[in-house]
Amino acid sequence: MVRGAEVSRTPPLPGLRLEKRHFNALDLSRLLAACAVLFWHYQHFFVPPVDFQFHVARAKVSPLYRELWWLYDYGHVAVQYFWAVSGFVFAHVYLADAGARGRFWLARVARLWPLHLLTLVLVAVLQAAYSGVNGTEFIYHHQDIKHFVLSLGLAHFWGWQADQSFNGPSWSLSTEILAYAVFWLLLPGLRKSPMLLALTAAAAALALFFCKAPDEAVFTCIGYFFGGAAVYGAALKGGLRAGVLAPLAAMLAVAALWLGRSLHWEDGATLAGTFAALLAVLAIDTADRDDKLAAARHLGDASYGVYLWHFPIQLMLVLLIDATLGSRGIARQPAFLLFFVGASVLAGFASHRWFERPAQKLVLKLASKRRERKALTA
Numbered sequence: 001m002v003r004g005a006e007v008s009r010t011p012p013l014p015g016l017r018l019e020k021r022h023f024n025a026l027d028l029s030r031l032l033a034a035c036a037v038l039f040w041h042y043q044h045f046f047v048p049p050v051d052f053q054f055h056v057a058r059a060k061v062s063p064l065y066r067e068l069w070w071l072y073d074y075g076h077v078a079v080q081y082f083w084a085v086s087g088f089v090f091a092h093v094y095l096a097d098a099g100a101r102g103r104f105w106l107a108r109v110a111r112l113w114p115l116h117l118l119t120l121v122l123v124a125v126l127q128a129a130y131s132g133v134n135g136t137e138f139i140y141h142h143q144d145i146k147h148f149v150l151s152l153g154l155a156h157f158w159g160w161q162a163d164q165s166f167n168g169p170s171w172s173l174s175t176e177i178l179a180y181a182v183f184w185l186l187l188p189g190l191r192k193s194p195m196l197l198a199l200t201a202a203a204a205a206l207a208l209f210f211c212k213a214p215d216e217a218v219f220t221c222i223g224y225f226f227g228g229a230a231v232y233g234a235a236l237k238g239g240l241r242a243g244v245l246a247p248l249a250a251m252l253a254v255a256a257l258w259l260g261r262s263l264h265w266e267d268g269a270t271l272a273g274t275f276a277a278l279l280a281v282l283a284i285d286t287a288d289r290d291d292k293l294a295a296a297r298h299l300g301d302a303s304y305g306v307y308l309w310h311f312p313i314q315l316m317l318v319l320l321i322d323a324t325l326g327s328r329g330i331a332r333q334p335a336f337l338l339f340f341v342g343a344s345v346l347a348g349f350a351s352h353r354w355f356e357r358p359a360q361k362l363v364l365k366l367a368s369k370r371r372e373r374k375a376l377t378a
Contacts, residue, residue: 012096016191018235023092024293025284027300029277030085033078034306034348037169038341039068040075044314045331049134051141063334079172080224080274082303086176087228088278090183091198095191095232104184106367108177112304113154114359115351116170119308120151123167126315133322138315140168159215167311175221182222183229195233202226210267227275231282245283252276305348305356313344 043056059065062072094100130138137143140163147165150156156165157174164171182201183190189197206223209216231239239245253276260269285293317340321328330336 010098013098013191016194016236017096018092018232018240020240020285022291022294022297023089023282023285024288024291024296025281026085026089027298028293028296029281030082030300030303031306031345031348033081033085034303034310035341035345036071036075036078037307038075038310038344039071040073040078041169041310041314042072042331042337042340044139044311045318045328047139049130049136049138051136061332063332063337077270077274080220080270081277082172082307083176083179083221083224084228084231084274084278086179087183087198087225087230088232088282089228090180090225091190091194091229091232094183094187095194101184101187104180106364108180110360110363110367111356112173114363115305115308115356116154116167116173117152118355119167119170119312120148122312123315124148126312126319127166130315130319133319138318139311140164140166157217159218167308169307169311171217172221173308175218176225178218179222179225183225190229190233193233194236195230198226198229198233202230206271224271224274228278231275231278235282240282240286242283242287245279245286249276249279249283252279301352302345302348305351306344307348309347309351310340310344313347314340 042062043058046056046061047054058072059069062068065072094104124143127137127140127143131143142162142165144165147156147161150158150160151166151170151174154170154174154177157171158178186197186201202223202225205219205226209219209223213219234240252272256269256273256276259265259272318328321330
């Protein structure tokens with residue numbers, strides 16, 4: 001379930017792992033969430049070469065806007081859902097793994113960094129080409145040495161940045177690295193009191209976010225991540241039942257609508273809506289006792305690739321369109337929308353099979369050889 005987690009060969013610690021090993025609907029939801037972000041970023045096709053923020057009238061230019069308006073206007077909230085799912089999944093995999101702290105960071109680097117590096121370099125090249133033609137960058141304008149170095153270490157959204165840069169969507173990955181760090185530090189305590197400690201960490205981080213503390217994006221990520229971990233802690237106490245999850249999900253969904261429409265509090269609505277979605281998906285998984293959704297088990301594997309590949313693909317398409325057609329009106333066609341989403345999804349699956357998994361195995365193999373050499377030297 002965790003992207004790139006090493007399988008522990010030691011027996012799991014008692015009382016810290018649910019009997020249900022695979023959450024198939026949750027895996028499928030990760031892919032759907034990645035696709036939702038594509039709709040939010042689809043407006044980039046209509047941004048001309050400008051060196052300042054440009055507003056796009058999505059309702060006028062987006063294909064099938066009347067039918068898909070929610071995705072176009074709110075697809076960005078899928079990022080918060082990703083964070084919450086990550087917290088749940090990390091708790092599911094690592095709480096019961098006695099040796100998790102020793103393997104944790106190697107597994108994270110092996111899974112995340114190779115594709116991040118590849119897309120970072122690719123976007124740098126493509127942005128140079130776009131800038132050479134248009135005199136300014138496409139969407140993300142901080143294409144300098146400082147932001148490149150920060151991006152290399154996945155530190156490009158820790159507070160030292162001017163704004164998003166290079167492969168812009170990777171900002172959320174940068175903040176999630178800090179959530180991983182907090183999780184790694186708190187892991188011994190989480191094993192003793194998973195729900196209480198995770199809920200405390202989530203409440204503290206979200207309080208800082210709602211109080212508009214500096215680097216609020218980082219606190220948002222940590223808050224949602226540990227909110228997901230708290231849901232897992234509650235599940236360990238018997239809370240993972242469809243009869244419990246479905247009503248709670250419905251209540252949170254109603255709360256999200258009320259907060260958004262009546263109070264116009266978007267952050268509160270996003271928080272309630274995110275966990276409404278998470279609980280609803282878990283209710284589906286809990287009800288799927290015969291594992292009928294097993295076919296969806298590996299669909300979530302492509303979500304990371306879809307998320308990191310869609311902006312480079314978009315930039316390549318813009319370069320091609322500008323060079324051949326001279327007008328981006330083609331992006332108003334439903335067929336082009338289907339092509340963009342389809343190409344991104346296919347890239348995600350291909351990337352996972354032919355790049356991410358081989359790169360992950362290579363990193364782990366090299367690390368294993370290095371440990372062996374150190375052992376021989378000692």
